[in-house]
Structure formats: structure tokens, C-alpha cells
Amino acid sequence: MSGKALTGRYHRITGEVVSIPPRFPAPRTWAVLFGVSLLLVALLVVSVTVLFIRGPGIWGNNIPVGWGFPISNYIWWLGIGHAGTLISAMLLLMQENWRNSLNRFAEAMTLFAVTCGGLYPIIHLGRPWYFYWMAPYPSTMGVWPQFRSPLTWDFFAVLTYLIVSLCFWYIGLVPDLAAARDRASKRRWQVFFGIFALGWRGSGRHWLRWRQAYVITAAIAVPLVVSVHSEISMLFAAGPIPGWNSTVFPPYFVLGAAFSGFAVVTMLAVMVRSLLGLKDLVTERHLDMLGRMVLATGLMTGFGYVAEVFNAAYAGGYELDTLMDRFAGPYAWSFWGAVLFNFGPLQLLWRRKARVAPIPAFLIGLSVAVGMWLERYMLLVSSLYRDWLESSAHLFHATFWDWSLYLGFIGLFLAAFLLFVRFLPVISQFEIKEALEEKARG
Amino acid sequence: MAKLEPAFLVGEFAEPEPMLAAARTLREDGWRVELHSPFPVKGMQEALGFHERTVPHAFVFGGIGGALAGFAVQVYANLAYPLDVGGRPLIAVPAFMLITFEVMVLGAVLSGIATMFARNRLPRLHHPLFDAARFHLASDNRFFVSLVLDGHSEGEGRAVLGRLGAASVSKVGGELPE
Numbered sequence: 001m002s003g004k005a006l007t008g009r010y011h012r013i014t015g016e017v018v019s020i021p022p023r024f025p026a027p028r029t030w031a032v033l034f035g036v037s038l039l040l041v042a043l044l045v046v047s048v049t050v051l052f053i054r055g056p057g058i059w060g061n062n063i064p065v066g067w068g069f070p071i072s073n074y075i076w077w078l079g080i081g082h083a084g085t086l087i088s089a090m091l092l093l094m095q096e097n098w099r100n101s102l103n104r105f106a107e108a109m110t111l112f113a114v115t116c117g118g119l120y121p122i123i124h125l126g127r128p129w130y131f132y133w134m135a136p137y138p139s140t141m142g143v144w145p146q147f148r149s150p151l152t153w154d155f156f157a158v159l160t161y162l163i164v165s166l167c168f169w170y171i172g173l174v175p176d177l178a179a180a181r182d183r184a185s186k187r188r189w190q191v192f193f194g195i196f197a198l199g200w201r202g203s204g205r206h207w208l209r210w211r212q213a214y215v216i217t218a219a220i221a222v223p224l225v226v227s228v229h230s231e232i233s234m235l236f237a238a239g240p241i242p243g244w245n246s247t248v249f250p251p252y253f254v255l256g257a258a259f260s261g262f263a264v265v266t267m268l269a270v271m272v273r274s275l276l277g278l279k280d281l282v283t284e285r286h287l288d289m290l291g292r293m294v295l296a297t298g299l300m301t302g303f304g305y306v307a308e309v310f311n312a313a314y315a316g317g318y319e320l321d322t323l324m325d326r327f328a329g330p331y332a333w334s335f336w337g338a339v340l341f342n343f344g345p346l347q348l349l350w351r352r353k354a355r356v357a358p359i360p361a362f363l364i365g366l367s368v369a370v371g372m373w374l375e376r377y378m379l380l381v382s383s384l385y386r387d388w389l390e391s392s393a394h395l396f397h398a399t400f401w402d403w404s405l406y407l408g409f410i411g412l413f414l415a416a417f418l419l420f421v422r423f424l425p426v427i428s429q430f431e432i433k434e435a436l437e438e439k440a441r442g
Numbered sequence: 443m444a445k446l447e448p449a450f451l452v453g454e455f456a457e458p459e460p461m462l463a464a465a466r467t468l469r470e471d472g473w474r475v476e477l478h479s480p481f482p483v484k485g486m487q488e489a490l491g492f493h494e495r496t497v498p499h500a501f502v503f504g505g506i507g508g509a510l511a512g513f514a515v516q517v518y519a520n521l522a523y524p525l526d527v528g529g530r531p532l533i534a535v536p537a538f539m540l541i542t543f544e545v546m547v548l549g550a551v552l553s554g555i556a557t558m559f560a561r562n563r564l565p566r567l568h569h570p571l572f573d574a575a576r577f578h579l580a581s582d583n584r585f586f587v588s589l590v591l592d593g594h595s596e597g598e599g600r601a602v603l604g605r606l607g608a609a610s611v612s613k614v615g616g617e618l619p620e
Binding site for chain 1: 457458459465476477478479484486487489490494497498501516519523534540543544545547550551554558559561562564566567568572581583584
């Protein structure tokens with residue numbers, strides 16, 4: 001491609017990406033979707049209000065299942081979030097340029113998913129206004145957190161993850177905000193983009209320092225993801241509960257997280273591409289690569305299932321009892337449901353046709369999201385409900401308020417994501433140009 | 443007294459290579475040069491003679507500081523408020539490693555990114571360069587070289603930029619801020 005054609009193409013890419021907020025291509029569809037998610041947010045507000053007035057007793061949680069939906073949904077949300085970091089950071093380090101069309105909204109997905117997830121343990125506290133007791137601060141009570149407990153590890157892990165994801169997303173966004181500022185014609189957009197672009201002017205030395213910071217943050221973010229989700233698995237596996245094996249759980253959870261996250265990224269990619277008409281930037285190739293990622297991480301998660309079964313069979317005793325109970329006990333539906341939804345439709349992804357067709361790709365992603373939710377539910381409930389004493393074994397049944405809160409958080413996630421799509425550059429246009437430049441000039 | 447902003451000459455280029463070549467030549471001739479491009483261009487580092495390692499060092503020191511602080515607060519808290527759990531050791535190093543790691547990451551990332559912004563002198567919402575006529579294209583598809591006019595005449599700068607292939611040259615700054 002000649003130099004002139006290339007710079008012409010840069011101009012079109014800039015226009016295509018940064019003109020989305022001021023001249024939104026699908027205002028009606030957006031308004032309908034946003035309206036629906038606001039209704040769900042209203043449900044969230046009601047659920048949380050009722051919860052704060054009446055306490056966690058409105059949920060199905062009991063003893064021994066002291067952690068119900070709040071913890072299984074927490075893990076589900078965080079797992080989804082991890083794929084955003086992996087797409088963005090891991091593929092940046094491996095110089096896989098196809099990530100450039102996906103990383104921005106995948107990172108936004110991470111932020112919103114971690115926010116939804118992170119709120120769950122706080123509202124689960126019963127007295128959520130004391131959540132800051134988790135932080136080590138010199139209180140007049142002279143009390144400090146129990147640092148040998150996974151619950152305290154969790155506070156640090158999730159807080160760090162949220163802050164690092166936010167920083168990574170934002171510094172990646174600054175140059176695009178500057179491009180949007182320079183293209184904006186209305187005053188309110190100029191001010192909005194101008195403030196958040198921080199006065200970025202594309203200086204060479206700025207770029208070089210920016211690149212150093214961006215790449216090193218990416219290099220740190222990959223092990224961070226592994227540490228955060230391993231730690232979350234320790235919330236379960238650090239205790240002596242059958243079915244929660246501390247040597248299987250960390251990698252099993254990390255891979256399951258990546259699996260569910262890539263599935264949700266696929267769903268969002270299909271949505272962003274058709275809502276914003278970005279079919280030339282989010283192409284079939286991107287859906288193809290995402291499908292391969294979902295398939296690969298799905299098969300690794302499948303290996304986790306096998307490892308769990310093998311370990312339980314090898315250990316025998318209570319481990320084997322729990323395994324048999326998962327196969328055929330009162331929660332067998334969640335086990336077989338997880339197997340079916342996770343690994344059934346997934347097999348279609350072996351075929352390229354299913355990977356690149358938007359609607360099948362979306363539906364397979366949805367199936368995986370449901371399957372992974374069932375898996376988290378199954379792992380939690382089936383291990384907890386049968387306590388050591390017959391008298392303290394109780395079935396767990398989710399109540400209306402469990403479901404309403406969950407739906408409400410889905411609404412919050414969607415509303416935040418739709419606001420992001422509406423007001424910020426959803427695609428990293430400067431990285432696409434950079435990759436084109438390098439490809440053209442070698 | 444308000445400080446006088448320096449004056450800049452801004453030369454526009456259609457493609458990255460001439461921009462890099464111009465920057466290299468001008469820098470070797472003793473000008474204070476800066477580049478402006480829509481994306482990081484390969485070869486910028488050599489063209490600008492950029493060898494700074496401050497940002498990577500800030501990550502390292504922030505990480506070391508974070509790890510020490512994370513570990514220290516756990517040791518201190520366990521000594522100040524001992525929780526005896528079945529006689530297990532208070533200073534349980536393996537159990538402290540996760541938080542030490544997380545605070546290390548947090549320290550590294552915050553210090554590295556803060557240093558990046560500080561060294562870039564950002565945020566700075568306005569800069570004289572934004573007054574250059576076509577400078578808004580620096581975030582689109584054009585490539586710019588800016589020179590600081592200290593100790594050189596404007597004519598000299600215009601001549602050399604023209605010779606190096608700049609499509610247009612404009613002068614900004616050099617006035618008292620309003």
C-alpha cells in the first residue's frame with residue numbers, strides 16, 4: 001500500500017472510531033437497550049434497599065450454606081472480567097495485533113464486571129457499612145485484619161485488580177480521547193474529551209514513556225490475573241471441605257475464568273459490531289480468533305473437570321462421596337447443566353463457520369456464560385450443603401431476592417457498558433494505525 | 443512576572459519516515475526537537491536520542507516499596523494484635539505472600555504510571571503547540587516536528603524545515619500568556 005493510501009486509511013479509521021459518540025449510529029436501539037438495563041438497575045436498587053433494611057435473611061443462605069449467590073456470582077463476575085485483561089495484556093506482549101480491535105471494550109468489560117463482582121462481598125457482610133474494617137488502618141479499637149485468612153487476601157487482590165485495570169484502561173484511552181477532542185465540533189464534546197485527554201499532544205517522548213508504562217503494566221497484569229483468581233479459589237480451597245481441592249482449584253478457576261470471559265467478550269464483540277456498524281474493524285477474523293480462544297480455554301476447563309474427578313476418585317472417602325453426590329444428588333442438575341452448557345455447543349467451534357457467524361457465536365458465548373454460572377453454583381453449594389453432622393445439613397434454595405439482585409447486577413453491567421459505548425472511543429484506533437504502519441513498512 | 447513561553451516552529455510531514463529523518467538531522471544540528479504523531483512510530487527512539495529509563499525504574503522501585511510495605515504491615519499487625527489460631531505461627535510467611543505480591547503490583551503500577559505522567563508534564567490541558575494551524579491532525583494522519591526557537595532565528599528554522607521536506611511550517615508561542 002502506498003504512503004498516501006495508508007494515511008488516507010488512517011483518516012478513515014480516526015473518523016470511524018471517534019465520530020461514534022457525537023454522531024451515534026444507532027440511537028434508537030441504544031435507547032431501548034439502555035432503557036431495559038435501567039429497569040434492571042432499578043430492580044438492583046430495590047433489592048439492595050430491601051437487603052439493607054431486612055438483612056441477608058431475605059436470601060436463601062442458611063447454615064451450612066452461608067455463602068450462596070453472593071459468592072458464586074462474585075466469582076462468576078470476576079472470572080468474566082479476567083478475559084479483558086488477558087486479551088489486552090497477554091496479546092499485547094505477544095504482539096498479536098488482532099487484539100487492537102477488541103482490547104478497549106474488553107477492558108471496559110473487565111472494569112464493569114469487577115465492579116459488579118466486588119460489590120457482592122460488601123453487601124453480603126450483613127453490616128456493609130463496616131466494610132472498611134477489612135483495610136489495615138490504625139483504628140482506635142487496636143484491631144487489625146486477620147492476614148492469614150483468604151478473606152483478607154481477597155480484599156487486597158480485588159482492590160489491586162480493580163485499580164490496575166482502571167489505570168491500564170485509562171492510559172490506553174488517553175491518546176484516543178485526544179483524537180476525539182481534536183475531531184469534536186460541539187463545545188460540550190470538546191470540553192468533555194479535552195479534560196479527560198489530559199492535554200495529550202502525541203509527542204514522541206510522551207509516546208516513548210507511555211509505551212514503557214503500558215507494556216510494563218501489561219506484563220504485570222498477566223500474573224496479577226493468575227494471582228487474583230487463584231486467590232479467589234483459595235476462598236474455597238484453603239478450608240478442609242470435600243470437593244474443594246487446593247491443588248486443583250487455582251488453575252481450574254483461572255482457566256474457567258478465562259473461558260467464561262472470552263465467551264462474554266465474543267457476545268460483546270457481536271453486539272458492538274452490529275450496534276455501531278464497525279464490521280470493517282471488528283471483522284470475521286476477530287470472531288474467528290475469539291472462537292478459537294473460547295474453544296481452547298474451554299477444553300482446558302474440561303481438563304479441570306477431569307482432574308477433579310480423578311482426584312476425588314483417587315482420594316476416595318468423603319471426596320468420592322461428594323463427587324457421587326454431584327453426579328446424582330439434589331444438585332446434579334447444576335453439574336450436568338454445567339457440563340452440557342459449557343462443553344456441548346462449544347464443540348461447534350471446531351468449525352470455522354460457527355466461529356465467524358455472529359449469531360451462533362453469540363449463542364455459544366451465552367451458553368458458556370450460563371454453563372460457567374452453573375459450575376460456580378455447583379462447586380459452592382454441593383460442597384457446603386451436606387455438613388459433617390446430619391443435623392446441620394440443609395438444602396440451599398435461591399429466593400426471589402437472590403435472583404433479583406443477580407439480574408440487577410447484570411443490568412448495572414449492561415448500563416455501564418452501554419454508557420461506555422455511547423460516550424467513549426470503543427476501539428483503540430491509534431493501535432490499529434500503528435499495526436497497519438508496521439505491516440506496510442516492515 | 444509571567445514567564446515567557448518559548449516560541450516553536452512546527453513543520454508538517456505527510457509520512458513518518460521524513461519526520462523521523464528530519465528530527466534526526468535537526469537534533470544533530472543542535473536544535474531542541476520534538477515529534478508529534480498519531481501513534482508511536484518505530485524509530486522514534488533513535489530519532490530523538492531517547493535513552494531515559496526513569497519510568498521502568500519507577501516501576502521497579504514502586505514494586506519494591508510496595509512489597510516491603512505490604513509485608514511489613516502484615517508482620518506489624520500480627521505482632522500488635524496477635525490472633526492465636528491453634529498455636530500456629532504469628533509470622534506466617536507463606537500466608538503473607540499473596541498480599542505482599544498484590545501490594546507490590548499496586549505500588550509498581552501506581553508509581554510507574556504516575557512517573558510517566560509527571561515526566562511527560564501531563565496533565566497540561568493547553569500548550570502553545572495546539573495553536574498551530576493543522577496541529578489537530580497530529581492525532582489523525584499527519585506527522586509533525588516541532589523546534590524550540592532559542593538561540594536560532596525563525597528564518598533559519600523555516601529554511602531548514604523546508605529543506606527537510608516539511609509540507610507547511612507555522613510559528614506559535616513566544617508571546618506573554620494572556
